[in-house]
Amino acid sequence: MRSEARIGLAVVMLMAAVGTASALSIKNSKHDLSKDATGVTYQATNTDQICVFCHTPHNAVQNIPLWNRTNPTASNFTLYSSSSMNNKPVKSGFTADSISLFCMSCHDGATGLGSAVHNDPNGTPITMDASGSVISGDANLTTDLQDDHPVNFLVTAADISADGNLGSLDTATNPPTMKTADVSKGLPLFKSGRGDTTLECGSCHAVHDNTNAPFLRTTMAGSKLCLGCHKK
Numbered sequence: 284m285r286s287e288a289r290i291g292l293a294v295v296m297l298m299a300a301v302g303t304a305s306a307l308s309i310k311n312s313k314h315d316l317s318k319d320a321t322g323v324t325y326q327a328t329n330t331d332q333i334c335v336f337c338h339t340p341h342n343a344v345q346n347i348p349l350w351n352r353t354n355p356t357a358s359n360f361t362l363y364s365s366s367s368m369n370n371k372p373v374k375s376g377f378t379a380d381s382i383s384l385f386c387m388s389c390h391d392g393a394t395g396l397g398s399a400v401h402n403d404p405n406g407t408p409i410t411m412d413a414s415g416s417v418i419s420g421d422a423n424l425t426t427d428l429q430d431d432h433p434v435n436f437l438v439t440a441a442d443i444s445a446d447g448n449l450g451s452l453d454t455a456t457n458p459p460t461m462k463t464a465d466v467s468k469g470l471p472l473f474k475s476g477r478g479d480t481t482l483e484c485g486s487c488h489a490v491h492d493n494t495n496a497p498f499l500r501t502t503m504a505g506s507k508l509c510l511g512c513h514k515k
C-alpha cells in the first residue's frame with residue numbers, strides 16, 4: 284500500500300473510533316422527558332426541549348450546574364451509615380448543594396417530573412402524559428436512602444488509607460477522582476458543603492449517557508464499577 288493510502292486508511296479508522304466514543308447522548312434515554320422522545324417511560328405533552336427539565340441558561344435556582352428545579356428539602360433524607368466505614372458517613376440529611384439531592388428531585392417519587400422552574404414554552408408549566416407526573420416503581424428511591432450505597436459523604440486520603448481496601452484519591456484531576464488499577468479512567472468526586480471530594484450519585488452514574496445501562500460510569504460486567512473503587 285502506498286504511504287498516502289495507508290495514512291488515509293488510518294485517518295478513516297481514527298474517525299470511526301472517535302465516532303464510536305462520542306456516540307453517547309441523553310436523547311431517547313430515560314432522561315429524555317421531551318414529548319418527542321421514543322422508547323421512554325415518562326414524557327411531557329407540551330415541550331420538545333430536553334435540557335429544560337434540569338438546566339436553564341439563565342436565572343438558575345442553583346448556580347452549579349445551572350439547575351432548573353426546586354430540590355426537595357435536604358434535611359428530610361436519611362442516608363446509609365455504618366460503624367465500619369472509615370470515611371465518615373452522615374446519617375441524616377443532604378447538604379443543599381449535593382448533586383445527589385439534585386437526582387432526588389425526581390427519584391424521591393414525590394417531586395413532579397415536569398416541575399422545572401423556568402419553563403418552555405414561554406413560561407407555560409410543563410405537563411406530563413398519562414404515564415405519570417412522579418416516578419413510581421424501582422426508580423423511586425424514596426427519602427429513605429439507608430438501604431442505598433452511601434452518598435454525600437467526604438472521601439479523604441487519610442480515611443482511604445485507614446480503610447486499606449479502597450482505590451487512591453487524585454485531587455490533581457478536574458474533577459477529583461478515585462480509582463483502582465481495575466479501571467483506566469478515575470470515577471469522579473464532587474464538591475458539596477462537606478468538602479471538595481464528596482462521593483455522590485454521579486460518582487457511579489453518568490446522567491447524560493446510557494451507554495452502560497442504567498446510566499453507569501462503566502460496566503457492571505465482572506462488577507468492574509465496584510472494583511473501580513473497592514479492592515476486594
Ligand code: HEC
Nearest residue numbers: 309314333334335336337338348382385386485489490491
Ligand atoms: C435529568 C436531569 C438532566 C438533564 C435532562 C440534563 N442534565 Fe446536564 N446535568 C445534570 C446533573 C445532575 C449534572 C451534574 C452532575 C454530573 O455532572 O454528573 C449535570 C451536569 C451538566 C453539565 C456539566 C458537567 C458535564 O457533564 O459536563 C453540562 C455541560 C450539562 N449537564 C449539559 C446538559 C445539556 C446540554 C443537556 C440537554 C441536552 C442536559 N445537560 C440535560 C442533569 C441533567
Ligand code: HEC
Nearest residue numbers: 365367368369370433438446461470486487508509511512
Ligand atoms: C466512586 C467510588 C466507589 C464506587 C464506584 C463504589 N464504591 Fe462502595 N464505597 C466507596 C467508599 C469511598 C465507601 C466508604 C468506605 C469506607 O470509608 O470505609 C464505600 C462504601 C461501601 C459499602 C459500605 C461499607 C461499610 O463499611 O459499611 C459497601 C457495602 C459498598 N461500598 C459496596 C459497593 C458496591 C457493591 C459497589 C458497586 C455496585 C460500590 N461499592 C461502588 C466508594 C465506591
Ligand code: HEC
Nearest residue numbers: 313324325336385386388389422484485488490496497498
Ligand atoms: C428530571 C427528573 C430526573 C432527574 C433530575 C434525574 N432522573 Fe434519573 N430518571 C428519571 C426518570 C423519569 C427515569 C425513568 C424511570 C422509569 O422508567 O421507571 C429515570 C431513570 C434513572 C435510572 C434508571 C435507568 C434505567 O434504565 O432503569 C437511573 C440509574 C437514574 N435515573 C439515575 C439518575 C441520577 C444518578 C440522577 C442525578 C445525577 C438522576 N437520575 C436525575 C428522571 C430523573
Ligand code: HEC
Nearest residue numbers: 383386387390421422432433434483484486487488497503
Ligand atoms: C456505588 C455506586 C452507585 C451509587 C453511589 C449510586 N448508584 Fe444507582 N445504581 C448503581 C448500579 C450498579 C445500579 C444497577 C443495579 C443493577 O442493575 O443491579 C444502579 C441502579 C440505579 C437505579 C435503577 C433502579 C434500580 O433499583 O435498579 C436508579 C434509579 C439509581 N441507581 C439511582 C441512583 C441515585 C439517585 C443515586 C444517588 C442517591 C445512586 N443511584 C447512587 C450504582 C450506584
